[in-house]
Amino acid sequence: MLIFDQLKKSEPQVRVLSLLILLGMSILLVGLWHVQVISAKRYQANLENQSRQKIRIPALRGGIYDRNGQPLAVNQASFSINLYLEDLRPAFNPEYKRLKAVKVEESGKLTGSQMNALERLARFNVINGAAQKVSSIIQRLITLDPGKVHRHWETRRILPMPVAEKLSPIEVARFAETPFDRTGTNLDLQPRRHYPHNETAAHILGYLTVDDGSDGAMDSIFDYRMPGIKGVGQGVESYFNSRLAGEPGGKSVLINHVGYRQSEDLLQPSRPGDDVHLTIDLDVQKIAERALAKVSQHVRGAVVVMNPRNGDILALVSAPAFDPNRFPGVSHEYYNYLMQDDRQATRCRATQENFSPGSIFKIVVALACLEKGTMNPHERYKNEGYIMMGRRFADEARPGMYDFRRAFIKSSNSYFIHHGDKVGPRLVIEMGNRFFLGQHTKVPTWQDNSGQFHKVDAVAPGKWYKGDTANLCMGQGRIDMTPLQAAVMTSAVVNGGVVYWPRLHERVSPHESRQGRKGRFNPPGKIRGNLGVRTENLRIVVDAMLADVDGANGESGTGKHAAVPGVRIGGKTGTAEIKRRGVVVDKTTWFTSFAAYPGEAQPRYVVVVLVESGGSGGKTAAPVAGRIYRELLARDKPTLRVADTATSNF
Numbered sequence: 095m096l097i098f099d100q101l102k103k104s105e106p107q108v109r110v111l112s113l114l115i116l117l118g119m120s121i122l123l124v125g126l127w128h129v130q131v132i133s134a135k136r137y138q139a140n141l142e143n144q145s146r147q148k149i150r151i152p153a154l155r156g157g158i159y160d161r162n163g164q165p166l167a168v169n170q171a172s173f174s175i176n177l178y179l180e181d182l183r184p185a186f187n188p189e190y191k192r193l194k195a196v197k198v199e200e201s202g203k204l205t206g207s208q209m210n211a212l213e214r215l216a217r218f219n220v221i222n223g224a225a226q227k228v229s230s231i232i233q234r235l236i237t238l239d240p241g242k243v244h245r246h247w248e249t250r251r252i253l254p255m256p257v258a259e260k261l262s263p264i265e266v267a268r269f270a271e272t273p274f275d276r277t278g279t280n281l282d283l284q285p286r287r288h289y290p291h292n293e294t295a296a297h298i299l300g301y302l303t304v305d306d307g308s309d310g311a312m313d314s315i316f317d318y319r320m321p322g323i324k325g326v327g328q329g330v331e332s333y334f335n336s337r338l339a340g341e342p343g344g345k346s347v348l349i350n351h352v353g354y355r356q357s358e359d360l361l362q363p364s365r366p367g368d369d370v371h372l373t374i375d376l377d378v379q380k381i382a383e384r385a386l387a388k389v390s391q392h393v394r395g396a397v398v399v400m401n402p403r404n405g406d407i408l409a410l411v412s413a414p415a416f417d418p419n420r421f422p423g424v425s426h427e428y429y430n431y432l433m434q435d436d437r438q439a440t441r442c443r444a445t446q447e448n449f450s451p452g453s454i455f456k457i458v459v460a461l462a463c464l465e466k467g468t469m470n471p472h473e474r475y476k477n478e479g480y481i482m483m484g485r486r487f488a489d490e491a492r493p494g495m496y497d498f499r500r501a502f503i504k505s506s507n508s509y510f511i512h513h514g515d516k517v518g519p520r521l522v523i524e525m526g527n528r529f530f531l532g533q534h535t536k537v538p539t540w541q542d543n544s545g546q547f548h549k550v551d552a553v554a555p556g557k558w559y560k561g562d563t564a565n566l567c568m569g570q571g572r573i574d575m576t577p578l579q580a581a582v583m584t585s586a587v588v589n590g591g592v593v594y595w596p597r598l599h600e601r602v603s604p605h606e607s608r609q610g611r612k613g614r615f616n617p618p619g620k621i622r623g624n625l626g627v628r629t630e631n632l633r634i635v636v637d638a639m640l641a642d643v644d645g646a647n648g649e650s651g652t653g654k655h656a657a658v659p660g661v662r663i664g665g666k667t668g669t670a671e672i673k674r675r676g677v678v679v680d681k682t683t684w685f686t687s688f689a690a691y692p693g694e695a696q697p698r699y700v701v702v703v704l705v706e707s708g709g710s711g712g713k714t715a716a717p718v719a720g721r722i723y724r725e726l727l728a729r730d731k732p733t734l735r736v737a738d739t740a741t742s743n744f
Contacts (some may be wrong), residue, residue: 144171300329455569
């Protein structure tokens with residue numbers, strides 16, 4: 095009461111101010127009472143209708159690099175325009191009322207199902223209208239699928255719905271600089287997989303698809319997941335997907351009962367995926383691709399370039415190829431074009447397709463005969479132009495006298511069938527098994543076909559005939575191999591008899607932001623086996639391969655078109671016939687080869703070329719190898735050292 099007594103004695107202005115303060119406090123007390131008592135039930139109901147949704151965020155995908163660190167697959171910033179459907183919701187009801195008025199005027203009273211259909215149509219009209227507004231601004235055709243729009247609304251409305259992806263700089267500028275009602279529309283920046291060399295090494299890398307499925311236990315804690323990407327089917331993207339994908343993060347979004355986002359909090363940041371480093375040399379890969387492409391505009395074939403000293407794959411080419419940048423979201427037209435019967439562009443012909451080896455298999459036949467001692471390389475054999483082995487087998491080499499070297503460089507069928515029959519098919523098959531023909535190479539791309547090769551027990555009465563022996567010695571019949579297997583075979587012959595596992599990846603290393611994570615190194619030169627062939631017999635075959643390119647005794651070999659001055663090149667051509675009902679309908683042409691620079695004790699490169707529907711191995715495939723060696727020499731020449739050629743075996 096002392097305060098009020100003092101107010102009565104003070105100035106009138108002070109009394110007015112005091113009364114105003116008391117009035118304000120009274121209003122606050124009344125408001126507090128209204129909130130806590132009168133509105134308590136309404137706030138409690140709103141609280142119960144709110145919920146937190148946990149959303150999975152995909153991680154940044156690891157990169158893929160060649161042996162020199164050049165990027166083959168990386169992440170690139172990409173702009174997309176997304177619609178946030180819940181932000182468009184206020185426009186749904188006016189559109190519904192408009193549609194309903196029109197429908198009632200046409201048909202009278204509406205049923206419940208008709209009103210539900212109108213609600214869906216009104217929702218789609220609003221969403222499509224926003225998309226078409228974007229379309230007119232960026233000047234790109236946008237077509238929405240009503241079914242996908244409704245599914246997104248019903249199952250993932252708190253997530254953005256993309257309507258225009260991979261925007262060009264011009265489209266981004268048009269969107270940013272054009273004034274319009276942007277309600278529910280947003281320009282978002284996201285990482286996109288980018289292959290800077292387009293079709294180069296496409297079959298090695300593979301391609302991606304949208305990943306919106308569940309990861310099992312990991313995803314059980316999330317209510318929704320932002321769509322990511324994953325490798326699919328084949329290639330390094332698929333084989334190493336678990337290491338490239340990284341670890342997803344998550345955020346918590348507070349939404350109300352009508353689906354509006356209230357707030358969001360980061361629960362856990364995503365962790366980038368690991369990087370994969372390959373043995374591929376990008377420069378060599380491009381050289382091989384260019385050389386093969388010069389055969390024809392629509393060439394179908396493969397090239398493998400390998401280091402025979404340790405099994406490293408330097409290039410792995412398959413034609414025709416595809417552009418992995420067009421995945422995911424590839425158009426039906428482009429995909430159907432790739433999958434045409436005669437193209438099958440997504441299949442890797444270097445490792446995934448089996449081909450009859452033709453005369454390149456004579457390398458195996460020769461080693462079997464030399465090891466057994468049934469073939470004297472200097473002994474002369476008379477080629478009549480054909481040989482009878484249950485039936486007549488023609489010889490494309492001219493009739494005449496042939497020793498081993500001449501028979502090899504002229505690819506005489508009669509000579510090798512004669513000697514193969516002498517040593518017996520069992521020993522020829524056994525020698526082929528030493529090269530692990532008919533077995534997987536375990537190249538990490540999910541594209542590793544084993545090929546087809548005989549088992550020794552296949553040679554049995556009633557199961558094996560003279561004609562089978564003839565086909566075996568010509569590399570035809572029930573024999574298939576991949577170009578990669580041919581490269582492994584040739585490498586073993588020229589390196590002294592060591593069969594290496596082919597190596598495609600050097601290491602998997604953690605992203606720079608995850609230095610605590612352990613990487614994985616794949617050491618070179620893993621030995622799979624040894625031919626167990628005497629050195630002098632390997633030397634005889636290697637010398638014959640050199641003569642096939644350089645010629646011997648004044649005669650040229652079938653591989654002469656692969657010759658390059660300044661490089662010692664050896665090879666073997668092959669032409670396998672494809673028959674249907676006894677009629678030749680196509681040919682597969684081969685050239686398997688090696689090259690050594692002066693002064694090198696062992697060859698530096700093995701190059702295998704395969705061309706479908708070619709003329710012959712010598713005229714179609716060998717020139718491709720020659721173009722490759724010519725470019726490799728030009729590339730390597732500045733770094734070559736002058737060595738003591740007296741120590742060179744080549």
